[in-house]
Amino acid sequence: MTSSIPAVDTPAGAESAPALEGVLLDMDGTLVDTEGLWWAAEAAIFAELGHVLDEADRAVVVGGPMTRSATYLIETTGAAITLDALIPLLNTRFTELIAGSVPLMPGARRLLTELTAHGVPTALVSASHRRIIDQILRSLGPEHFALTVAGDEVERTKPYPDPYLLAAAGLGADPRRCVVIEDTATGVAAAEAAGCPVLAVPSVAPIEPAPGRTVAPSLLQVDLAFLRTLIAPREQVGMPIP
Incomplete structure (x- = not known):
């Protein structure tokens, strides 16, 4: 089909x-x-780490498991942060962005x-x-x-x-x-x-x-x-x- x-x-x-x-x-x-909100959370966290995410990377990380997306962004940017430290930051920032109702x-x-x-x-x-x-x-x-x-x-x-x-x-x-x-x-x-x-x-x-x-x-x-x-x-x- x-x-x-x-x-x-x-x-x-x-x-x-x-x-x-x-x-x-x-x-x-x-x-x-919420896909845009996930990207906004990722972009904000990496900006705080001193890195600007490339919009082209958005299609790579969308829909994937948190560990894969976070690992990819760390490797792509060279950010000085571990996977175990990044995942809670991303979840917390996203939770803040969806406070209240979600469209x-x-x-x-x-x-x-x-x-x-x-x-x-x-x-x-x-x-x-x-x-x-x-x-x-x-x-x-x-x-x-x-x-x-x-x-x-x-x-x-x-x-x-x-x-x-x-x-x-x-x-x-x-x-x-x-x-x-x-x-x-x-x-x-x-x-x-x-x-x-x-x-x-x-x-x-x-x-x-x-x-x-x-x-x-x-x-x-x-x-x-x-x-x-x-x-x-x-x-x-x-x-x-x-």
Whole structure:
């Protein structure tokens, strides 16, 4: 399944598609408009260390685990700070920036409300740490998620498949019947490694359609009927689905 969708109403074939067992959603840049705030936190901390971040580095660090992003920025700038010292600074500065409510991405509230109203098992899967997730959940609404997976709660976070495999298992669902919604290449790689069909809604850097991956311009074009069509019949995924 390779497609890019301009709009979604009620797609043909929704009734005949295999069952959707869960929806696994990334947080930053997918549901909440925070990718720019992460970059602002990183830029501010490194400015205090005497370094100016190159805008080109933003696409490299977006969507990745904190340790990878922080390590990359230290190595790129040559800043005199250790990884263990930098990570708490970044988390604290970001927490200050999201004090109060966090802006949601267009269409996020409507989609979460629809999934909840129809009883679709839903999980929040983020590379952000637990303290960040719990604060942002106040804006998203914790009632919309059966479970949440934080980046500091798994041994290997995105781009490894572990977070999405853990989320699917927590929902009691087959990963091949769970649609993942992501905004970055790192997150898409994690979801695809877990065997999940992917809906990419790019935020900072473009993502191309590919087999098993659909690209949408925003969540405004996405609804439950469309998500159900992304669960490919067994002959399309090349593996048996019981």
